[in-house]
Amino acid sequence: MLSQSLAQAPVRPHWGRTLSREPAENALFSGHPELITTKMTYGRGKRIFGEGETAEYVYQVLCGAVRSYRLLSDGRRQIGAFRLAGDAFGLESGLTHHATAEAVIETTVCIIKYRSLELAAKSDAAVACELWAMIAGELRGAEDHIVLLGRKSAAQRVATFLLEMDRRLADAGQFTLPMSRCDIADYLGLRLETVSRVVSQLQAKGVVALAGRRQIQLRDRARLAEMDA
Amino acid sequence: MLSQSLAQAPVRPHWGRTLSREPAENALFSGHPELITTKMTYGRGKRIFGEGETAEYVYQVLCGAVRSYRLLSDGRRQIGAFRLAGDAFGLESGLTHHATAEAVIETTVCIIKYRSLELAAKSDAAVACELWAMIAGELRGAEDHIVLLGRKSAAQRVATFLLEMDRRLADAGQFTLPMSRCDIADYLGLRLETVSRVVSQLQAKGVVALAGRRQIQLRDRARLAEMDA
DNA sequence: CGAAATTTTGATCATGATCAACATTAGTGG
DNA sequence: CCACTAATGTTGATCATGATCAAAATTTCG
Numbered sequence: 001m002l003s004q005s006l007a008q009a010p011v012r013p014h015w016g017r018t019l020s021r022e023p024a025e026n027a028l029f030s031g032h033p034e035l036i037t038t039k040m041t042y043g044r045g046k047r048i049f050g051e052g053e054t055a056e057y058v059y060q061v062l063c064g065a066v067r068s069y070r071l072l073s074d075g076r077r078q079i080g081a082f083r084l085a086g087d088a089f090g091l092e093s094g095l096t097h098h099a100t101a102e103a104v105i106e107t108t109v110c111i112i113k114y115r116s117l118e119l120a121a122k123s124d125a126a127v128a129c130e131l132w133a134m135i136a137g138e139l140r141g142a143e144d145h146i147v148l149l150g151r152k153s154a155a156q157r158v159a160t161f162l163l164e165m166d167r168r169l170a171d172a173g174q175f176t177l178p179m180s181r182c183d184i185a186d187y188l189g190l191r192l193e194t195v196s197r198v199v200s201q202l203q204a205k206g207v208v209a210l211a212g213r214r215q216i217q218l219r220d221r222a223r224l225a226e227m228d229a
Numbered sequence: 230m231l232s233q234s235l236a237q238a239p240v241r242p243h244w245g246r247t248l249s250r251e252p253a254e255n256a257l258f259s260g261h262p263e264l265i266t267t268k269m270t271y272g273r274g275k276r277i278f279g280e281g282e283t284a285e286y287v288y289q290v291l292c293g294a295v296r297s298y299r300l301l302s303d304g305r306r307q308i309g310a311f312r313l314a315g316d317a318f319g320l321e322s323g324l325t326h327h328a329t330a331e332a333v334i335e336t337t338v339c340i341i342k343y344r345s346l347e348l349a350a351k352s353d354a355a356v357a358c359e360l361w362a363m364i365a366g367e368l369r370g371a372e373d374h375i376v377l378l379g380r381k382s383a384a385q386r387v388a389t390f391l392l393e394m395d396r397r398l399a400d401a402g403q404f405t406l407p408m409s410r411c412d413i414a415d416y417l418g419l420r421l422e423t424v425s426r427v428v429s430q431l432q433a434k435g436v437v438a439l440a441g442r443r444q445i446q447l448r449d450r451a452r453l454a455e456m457d458a
Numbered sequence: 459c460g461a462a463a464t465t466t467t468g469a470t471c472a473t474g475a476t477c478a479a480c481a482t483t484a485g486t487g488g
Numbered sequence: 489c490c491a492c493t494a495a496t497g498t499t500g501a502t503c504a505t506g507a508t509c510a511a512a513a514t515t516t517c518g
Contacts, residue, residue, distance in 0.1 A: 070376050072458035078379040080372050093365030098372060125351040132357075135364055136322030142371035143309050143327060147299050149378035150307040150418030154474065181497060189379030191475055196498055213483075213497065229301035383506065410465065420507055425466055442465065442515075 028060040028088055028110055032127060035120055038111045042103035049090065051100045057111045059083075059090045064107025065178035068099045069186065079187040081141060082179065084168050088134045105178045149189045152229065157188040158198040159227040162208065166218055174217045181213075257289040257317055257339055261356060264349055267340045271332035278319065280329045286340045288312075288319045293336025294407035297328045298415065308416040310370060311408065313397050317363045334407045378418045381458065386417040387427040388456040391437065395447055403446045410442075 029035050039062065042048055048059065051070060059066075066083040080099055083089045092098060121128040148157055161184060169175040177184075185192040202208045207224060209217040218224060258264045268291065271277055277288065280299060288295075295312040309328055312318045321327060350357040377386055390413060398404040406413075414421040431437045436453060438446040447453060 070372070072376070072380055074458060076380045076458075078376045080375050091365070092369075093362050094369075098369060121357065122354045125357075128350065128354075128357045128361075132361070132364070133322050135361070135368060136320070139364060139368045139371060140321075140323075140327060142368060142375060143299070145375055146309050146371060146378060147301070147307045149375060150415075151301055151305045180495095186379075192497080193476080193499085194474055197474095200498070229303060229305070409463095421465080422467085422508080423506055426506095429466070 028058070028112060029117075029120075029127060029130065032120060032124070035112055035116055035127075039108055040111055041106065041108045044103060044105050046103050048101040048103060048109065049097050051098060052096050054095055055090060055092045055097050056114055057090060058088060058114060058117060059101075060088045060110045060112075061085050062108040062110055064109075065104040066101050066107055066109070067104050067179065067183055067187075068101045070099050077186045078189070079183060080145070081138070082183075082187065084178075089138070091131065091135050091138065104183065154188075154190055154194050155198050155201075156228055157190060158184075158195060158202070159224045161188055162202075162216065162218065163221070163224055163228065165216075166221070173219075173221065175215075177214045177216060257287070257341060258346075258349075258356065258359065261349060261353070264341055264345055264356075268337055269340055270335065270337045273332060273334050275332050277330040277332060277338065278326050280327060281325050283324055284319060284321045284326050285343055286319060287317060287343055287346055288330075288341075289317045289339045290314050291337040291339055293338075294333040295330050295336055295338070296333050296408065296412055296416075297330045299328050306415045307418070308412060309374070310367070311412075311416065313407075318367070320360065320364050320367065333412060383417075383419055383423050384427050384430075385457055386419060387413075387424060387431070388453045390417055391431075391445065391447065392450070392453055392457060394445075395450070402448075402450065403444075406443045406445060 028037065042064075048066060049055070061083050063085050065085075066087075066089065067079050068081050068083065068089060069077050069079040071077050081089070082104070083101075089101065090097065117127065117131070121131060148160055152160065165177060166173060166175055169177075179187075181192045181195050185195045188195065199208070199210070202224075203210055205223075207218075207220045209219055211217070257266065271293075277295060278284075278286075290312050292314050294314075295316075295318065296308050297310050297312065297318060298306050298308040300306050310318070311333070312330075318330065319326065346356065346360065350360055377389055381389065394406060395402065395404055398406075408416075410421045410424050414424045417424065428437070428439070431453075432439055434452075436447075436449045438448055440446070
């Protein structure tokens, strides 16, 4: 059975290529030694910054995963994005963050002072361009997510999510999700029961295979892609 | 921090709000005569650019309204944003637009060649900062919309929409919507019948008053605001 | 004025939410 | 290592919100 072969996978959790890859040469502005960067590690569930706090740093995930979310007054939560290894975040314009960022699992980030970036951007067009590309990428992701939340069915949302995670975590058809069903639901604008049901149906149809709850293998990526619009 | 310097940039951060106000002196990069701008007028429903086309220009609405949307393969449409007088759009990084932009009503836009802006941004930090502030504003708007689409009820979505339009079109409690119920529905992730029903209920409760279908008066803004989360 | 487009309203339906119970997994201390 | 507990996830039953189908009313425009 498949779950067996997955269970026989290396005991050490393997997070696909992003976590295993050395991020050093991918690091944010690594070509600019005048920018002082610091590493920080946050435990599972720990807050990196909160909505309304002053934005002092730009962050890049070195390993782990971060959720960025906003709450409605009655406690409903909407996760706007997951930040995985290599992703930059915290690039707000304006004085304060407009979302809360938390480590989903133990996460190490690279931090750069906003003020030093600002200075570098003024004298170095390459820095400005890289910042531009980063925020444009975030905007693109947000627009994709708007289409998903506004117009896709529950099954389509989950299919899109699985393909996105495959692409971002491994692109090898097999990956380990860092986040819970509740996090996924709050990202996809669904309830966790709905996410669980859709995943179960995909498993029953042989489109995906699960080992444990977090380790997922895509057995029929073409079918997932055609479910998605 | 960077955002501070943006706020202090020698550019008025608030463009004209109303359709009637003369936007000439607020125009995009008016302090930079080396940037050649052109005016263009598009009739009701006319396409300004399409998804997948090469991004050659940045646009600013002088008067009128623009909808920016993407389609799913089965024809479902999701409007990501409405651009009203003063708003800039088309700031994609990368070669192609990732949404289609159409004039909702007769609309005049100011156009700047993307390439000339790029050149200007490399030599002039103020231009780069203004571009940064514009795209960061778009990102903020997209994140607000993600919360609406992911977690708000139909009634909350309509309430949020009416308050947003009031703020952006008039802020005087009375405004004329440039867009149809269908456009509103495709923006809010609802069907047009649902939008119509919610508006009718708000009218019955005396929260809003309608003159014709497009002219709306907010009679109880506090109630709308508390409906919204 | 008349035709087409848009909007409203009503009736019914389907999707996903909610409530509830149970199963599984992960974490903790003996 | 196992037992115990808490956290997470699955599954079932029922409900509610908003979608869909349909028709009438209103507005817009030639």
